Amino acid sequence: MKIAVVGAGAMGSVYATLFAEAGHDVWAIDQWAEHVDAINRNGLRLTGFTGDRTVDMSAVTSVADAGQCNMYVIATKASGAGAAAVSIAPFVDAETNVVTIQNGLGAAARITEHIAREAIVVGVAQGFGAAMVGPGHSHQSGMKMLRLGELNGGETARLDKVAALWADAGFPVQTFADIDQLIWEKFICNVAVGGPSVVSGLPIGELLASKTWRPVAVGCASEAFDVAKALGVNLSFDDPVAYVDAFVAKMPDAKPSMLQDHENGRRSELDAINGQVVEQGRKAGVPTPHNDEICNNVREMEQNL
Numbered sequence: 001m002k003i004a005v006v007g008a009g010a011m012g013s014v015y016a017t018l019f020a021e022a023g024h025d026v027w028a029i030d031q032w033a034e035h036v037d038a039i040n041r042n043g044l045r046l047t048g049f050t051g052d053r054t055v056d057m058s059a060v061t062s063v064a065d066a067g068q069c070n071m072y073v074i075a076t077k078a079s080g081a082g083a084a085a086v087s088i089a090p091f092v093d094a095e096t097n098v099v100t101i102q103n104g105l106g107a108a109a110r111i112t113e114h115i116a117r118e119a120i121v122v123g124v125a126q127g128f129g130a131a132m133v134g135p136g137h138s139h140q141s142g143m144k145m146l147r148l149g150e151l152n153g154g155e156t157a158r159l160d161k162v163a164a165l166w167a168d169a170g171f172p173v174q175t176f177a178d179i180d181q182l183i184w185e186k187f188i189c190n191v192a193v194g195g196p197s198v199v200s201g202l203p204i205g206e207l208l209a210s211k212t213w214r215p216v217a218v219g220c221a222s223e224a225f226d227v228a229k230a231l232g233v234n235l236s237f238d239d240p241v242a243y244v245d246a247f248v249a250k251m252p253d254a255k256p257s258m259l260q261d262h263e264n265g266r267r268s269e270l271d272a273i274n275g276q277v278v279e280q281g282r283k284a285g286v287p288t289p290h291n292d293e294i295c296n297n298v299r300e301m302e303q304n305l
Contacts, residue, residue: 001165004029004069006084007076008039008059010130010257011101013138015073017046020055022169027066028059036061038136047133048140050170063087071165074100074111077257078272082110089114097162099123099148103190103257104272105183105280108151120151121162124182127247129254142251146171149179181234187273188228188240189247190256192221195274195294197259198301205252208245218244219290224277230284258298267305270298 001024005016008028020026028039039059046053060066063084068091074084081102088098092115100111101123108122127144148163150156155177167173176182193204196217200207207213218241225240237243258268274291281288 002069003071004066005073005075006063010132010138012075013044013046014130014140015075016057017044017055018169020057026057028057029063029066031061034135042136045137046140049142050140071097077269078102078104078107081107085111085114092119097121101125104269105187105276106272117151121148122151122179123148124186127250129251131260141254146173147176147182149176153177178234184228184233185235188221188224189244190273191224191277192217192244193256194258195298197256198262198268199297203253203255204248208248216290220294223288223291227277227281227284227286230286267302270295
């Protein structure tokens with residue numbers, strides 16, 4: 001099967017490597033020219049959680065260079081999902097699957113401006129972690145579960161086929177009829193550790209163990225939980241603090257992608273994570289003082305980026 005990974009950064013490199021190892025014709029698509037050149041010259045190296053190996057694959061800087069594929073995996077940041085969808089849209093037909101996996105909220109809405117909802121499967125990566133070591137080299141820190149669901153909801157034969165494709169490539173996979181629930185459950189964890197990690201500079205275990213920062217992190221998560229409930233989102237838990245603690249306990253040394261971005265001099269995904277709590281809270285009439293303060297602090301830190 002021909003598979004394009006659009007946004008072959010840290011996590012995208014994990015997806016590309018495992019699919020290539022499984023024998024698929026994989027195209028890594030990324031705008032980082034050095035990264036693309038390194039992959040074409042030396043292969044894509046993945047180290048860490050699932051082992052150390054280098055895999056050959058095609059790498060290009062645009063979707064048009066890859067052309068028609070059976071599946072497109074959108075692994076960009078949420079802010080880049082719309083542009084990715086624009087580039088993919090001319091190649092999408094009734095047989096094409098588009099799987100989108102992002103942190104935060106808002107990516108699916110951007111994608112459906114250009115691609116029919118019926119083509120889209122949403123992925124929620126639980127306990128996944130990775131960071132770029134350098135061009136052509138990603139280091140993986142975890143991979144617990146990839147949860148997949150139709151954007152339109154429900155269980156379908158198409159969803160089962162997509163899930164089987166990922167499972168055959170070595171990913172732990174489950175399918176769910178209500179993907180919104182899973183998006184929000186991960187979102188609440190991202191909110192707890194995202195913005196607060198940028199402002200504090202701490203990895204998630206130290207963040208939640210800190211007498212200074214724990215109240216901020218759990219306050220952000222609790223506000224997101226209250227917003228979800230006000231919007232009628234179904235959640236599998238009633239205690240957001242316990243849920244976040246359990247999430248952090250599985251990978252206490254992990255650095256959220258927002259902190260990684262900040263440390264590398266890039267703007268973070270604030271608007272898709274803590275900023276979405278503020279935005280959705282206003283719509284729902286739920287106060288969000290912890291997230292308001294975190295957003296103000298992060299924006300001040302990033303004003304010159």
